[in-house]
Amino acid sequence: MKNSRILITGCGGMLGSSVYPVFSQTGAQVLATDIDLNEPWLEHLDIRDINACEKVFDQFHPSIVLHLAALTDLEYCENNQDASWKTNALGTENIALMVKKYDCTMCHISTAGVYDGQQDAYTDFDPPNPLSHYAKSKYHGEIFVQHFLEKYYIFRAGWMMGGGPKKDKKFINKIYKQIAAGATELFIVEDKLGNPTYTRNFAESILQVLPTKYYGLYNQVCTGSGSRYDVAVEFVRLLGLSDKIRVTKVDSDYFKKEYFAPRPYSEKLINFKLNARGINHMRDWQDCLAEYSQLFVEDYNAKI
Ligand SMILES: NC(=O)c1ccc[n+]([C@@H]2O[C@H](COP(=O)([O-])OP(=O)(O)OC[C@H]3O[C@@H](n4cnc5c(N)ncnc54)[C@H](OP(=O)(O)O)[C@@H]3O)[C@@H](O)[C@H]2O)c1
Secondary structure: OOOOEEEEEOOOOOOHHHHHHHHHOOOOEEEEEEOOOOOOOEEEOOOOOHHHHHHHHHHHOOOEEEEOOOOOOHHHHHHOHHHHHHHHHHHHHHHHHHHHHOOOEEEEEEEHHHOOOOOOOEOOOOOOOOOOHHHHHHHHHHHHHHHHOOOEEEEEEOEEEOOHHHHOOOHHHHHHHHHHOOOOEEEEEOOOEEOEEEHHHHHHHHHHHHHHOOOEEEEOOOEOOEEHHHHHHHHHHHOOOOOOOEEEEEOHHHHOOOOOOOOOOEOOEOOHHHHHOOOOOOOEHHHHHHHHHHHHHHHHHHHO
């Protein structure tokens, strides 16, 4: 890894906030890029622009590409379908084309959301049936990478937790913002199941799996699963606020106007291949949430 040249796309987001420090510590030369230059160490690369991609590959000559860039807001993708397909599908094709041309290894990040949620849990071998435009466009990216490249990894993540109060766009920060604003009751769905996936653990695991050269597609989520309600109850407990904040179960219909993109009932993944090959480095989600919630405890204490 020390002699590698690592290009990261979409590194200004939640996962990038963990991938960048984890891979920078290896001594490899890292070029971190995004369209949103929210850190001084980021350089601009829009994956929709194949000429811009070619220029970066030609100048940097990466040996490994960690492809994180995506539009990740499901409702935005549903309302802006062209944008979703241009970024998540075509943008991934652009990166894969460059990976082949410049003979590097691609590490593509995909999602547990590629399934329709009809069965309880999914191994790496279960056939996807994506429901939303986000999931469909992400699945197209997977298919292209699988058919076009030999030296690739695809890691499917679950419900991402990472980036802290500043960068986390997803569930943990959505409920934290309500808590920080003084909410004493949270309404949380109990009819959506999945595996929280801690970005730090996810990034560290990629770092360990990459050198094996056991290429292919992997489910890679934290161990254990639960409903959104289970995660919210645990998070409130970790904040030390169980006595002050009531967590009330609702079903998804409660949020049908706000979260109108179709979502699977179950996104629970089993890390079947990582386990079978003895390379499952993913930790228990409750342990990961305990570690991650410290960032929110600090933020909360600074506010009150
Ligand atoms: N978040 C989850 O729960 C989750 C779950 C499973 C899998 N994933 C996958 O994990 C990967 C990382 O996602 P994340 O959680 O870190 O989401 P994120 O915080 O939204 O990060 C994605 C980054 O990509 C950037 N981006 C968007 N369009 C781009 C473009 N055309 N060119 C270059 N960069 C672009 C985004 O910028 P803007 O902020 O300006 O859009 C953002 O900084 C994605 O592939 C995602 O599909 C995420």
